[in-house]
Amino acid sequence: MVRAGLTVARLTQAGAELADEVGFEQVTVSAVARRFDVKVASLYSHLKNSHDLKTRIALLALEELADRGATALAGRAGKDALTAFADVYRDYAHEHPGRYTAARFRLDPEAAAASAGARHAQMMRAILRGYDLTEPDQTHAVRLLGSVFHGYVSLEAAGAFSHSAPDTEESWSRIVDALDALLRNWPAPAL
Amino acid sequence: MVRAGLTVARLTQAGAELADEVGFEQVTVSAVARRFDVKVASLYSHLKNSHDLKTRIALLALEELADRGATALAGRAGKDALTAFADVYRDYAHEHPGRYTAARFRLDPEAAAASAGARHAQMMRAILRGYDLTEPDQTHAVRLLGSVFHGYVSLEAAGAFSHSAPDTEESWSRIVDALDALLRNWPAPAL
DNA sequence: TGCGCACACCTAAGATCTTTAGGCAAATAC
DNA sequence: GTATTTGCCTAAAGATCTTAGGTGTGCGCA
Numbered sequence: 001m002v003r004a005g006l007t008v009a010r011l012t013q014a015g016a017e018l019a020d021e022v023g024f025e026q027v028t029v030s031a032v033a034r035r036f037d038v039k040v041a042s043l044y045s046h047l048k049n050s051h052d053l054k055t056r057i058a059l060l061a062l063e064e065l066a067d068r069g070a071t072a073l074a075g076r077a078g079k080d081a082l083t084a085f086a087d088v089y090r091d092y093a094h095e096h097p098g099r100y101t102a103a104r105f106r107l108d109p110e111a112a113a114a115s116a117g118a119r120h121a122q123m124m125r126a127i128l129r130g131y132d133l134t135e136p137d138q139t140h141a142v143r144l145l146g147s148v149f150h151g152y153v154s155l156e157a158a159g160a161f162s163h164s165a166p167d168t169e170e171s172w173s174r175i176v177d178a179l180d181a182l183l184r185n186w187p188a189p190a191l
Numbered sequence: 192m193v194r195a196g197l198t199v200a201r202l203t204q205a206g207a208e209l210a211d212e213v214g215f216e217q218v219t220v221s222a223v224a225r226r227f228d229v230k231v232a233s234l235y236s237h238l239k240n241s242h243d244l245k246t247r248i249a250l251l252a253l254e255e256l257a258d259r260g261a262t263a264l265a266g267r268a269g270k271d272a273l274t275a276f277a278d279v280y281r282d283y284a285h286e287h288p289g290r291y292t293a294a295r296f297r298l299d300p301e302a303a304a305a306s307a308g309a310r311h312a313q314m315m316r317a318i319l320r321g322y323d324l325t326e327p328d329q330t331h332a333v334r335l336l337g338s339v340f341h342g343y344v345s346l347e348a349a350g351a352f353s354h355s356a357p358d359t360e361e362s363w364s365r366i367v368d369a370l371d372a373l374l375r376n377w378p379a380p381a382l
Numbered sequence: 383t384g385c386g387c388a389c390a391c392c393t394a395a396g397a398t399c400t401t402t403a404g405g406c407a408a409a410t411a412c
Numbered sequence: 413g414t415a416t417t418t419g420c421c422t423a424a425a426g427a428t429c430t431t432a433g434g435t436g437t438g439c440g441c442a
Contacts, residue, residue: 003419030399042420050400106349136357140365143352151342158297161334166327174331174380181378182369190368194390221428233391241429
C-alpha cells in the first residue's frame with residue numbers, strides 16, 4: 001500500500017485548514033485522518049492525542065499571527081503602527097476564523113512558554129514606544145490593547161455586533177482612533 | 192422506582208454548576224445525567240440535544256450577568272456606574288468561570304434574540320448617558336466597552352496575564368480609569 | 383376511592399470519536 | 413540483497429450522542 005506521508009507538520013496544517021472550514025470545535029483526529037484517507041489509529045504515531053493536535057494548531061496560528069504582525073510593524077511607528085497591527089488581528093480572524101479560535105485555545109504552561117505569545121507582547125510594547133508611557137503604564141496599556149483586539153474580534157465573530165448599525169468596519173476604525181487618542185493622553189493613576 | 196424530578200430548569204442549573212466545576216467544555220449530557228443518577232436517554236425528553244443544553248446554560252449565564260449588572264447600575268452614574276458594571280463582569284467570571292465561558296457560547300439567531308444580550312447593550316448605553324457622546328459614537332463606545340470587558344476577562348482567564356507583573360487587579364482598575372478618561376474625551380472622527 | 387391516561391424514566395441499539403496494543407509491509411541502511 | 417526501522421493497518425474497548433420503543437408512577441377525574 002502507498003504511504004500517505006504523514007508528518008506532524010502536515011497533520012497540523014490539515015487541522016488548521018479543517019478548522020477554517022468547519023470550525024475549530026469540529027476539528028477531530030478522525031476528521032483529519034479522513035482528510036488523508038488514512039485510518040484514525042495511524043495518526044497516533046505522530047500525535048500524542050486529540051489535545052496535542054489542537055495545541056499544535058493553536059501554536060501554528062499564534063506563529064502566523066505573530067509573523068503577520070512583525071511584517072505589519074516593519075517601518076511603521078505611532079498610530080500608523082497601531083492601526084496596521086490592529087488590522088492584522090482582525091484580518092487574520094476574518095480570513096482564518098478557525099485558526100483564530102485556535103489561537104485562543106487554552107494552552108498548558110509548557111506549550112504557552114513555547115508559543116509566540118511572548119512575541120505578541122513584545123510587538124505591542126514596540127508599538128507603545130511611539131507613545132509616552134512610563135514602564136508600569138506600558139504593561140497596563142499592553143493588556144488593554146490585547147483586550148480590545150481580542151475582545152472586538154471575538155465579539156464580532158460571535159455575531160454580537162451583527163444586528164445593529166453602523167457597520168463593524170466603521171466601529172473598528174473609530175475604536176482604533178480612540179485607542180490612539182487614549183495612548184497619547186494616558187491618565188495618571190487615580191488618587 | 193423513584194422519579195428524579197427532572198425539569199429543564201434543574202438540568203440547566205446542574206449543567207451550569209458542572210461548568211463551573213469542571214469547565215464548560217466538559218459539560219455533557221452524560222455528565223448531567225450522572226449527576227442526577229439517571230440514564231442518559233432520560234434527559235432527551237427534556238432537552239433537544241447536547242447543543243440545546245449548552246445553549247440553555249449560556250442563556251442562564253447571560254441572564255444572571257444582566258441581573259447583576261442591573262443591580263450594580265441602580266443609583267449609580269458616570270464613572271461610578273462604569274466601574275461597578277465592569278466589576279460585575281470580572282467578578283462573575285471569577286466566581287463562575289464555566290458559566291462565563293458559557294455566556295460566550297455561539298448562539299444561533301433565535302436563541303440570541305431570546306437572550307439577555309439586548310439588556311447588556313442597553314445597560315452599556317445607560318452608562319454612556321453619563322458621558323457626552325453623539326448617537327453613532329455611542330454605538331462605537333458600546334462596542335469598545337464590550338470588547339474591553341470581554342477581552343480582558345477572557346485573556347485573564349486564559350492565563351495570558353499570569354506570567355507578568357504587575358498584578359491583574361491593578362491593570363484592571365487602571366484600564367477602567369483609562370476608559371473613563373477616554374469616554375470623557377472621545378475623539379472626533381479622523382479627517 | 384378507584385380508573386385511566388399522560389409522561390417520566392428505562393432498555394436497547396447504532397453511530398461517531400478516542401485511545402491503546404500488536405502486526406505487516408514498505409522504506410532505508412548497510 | 414538482507415536487515416532494521418517505522419509507517420500505516422486491524423482489532424478492540426470505552427465514552428458520548430441520539431433515537432425508538434417499553435413500563436410503571438402518579439395525577440386528574442369520576
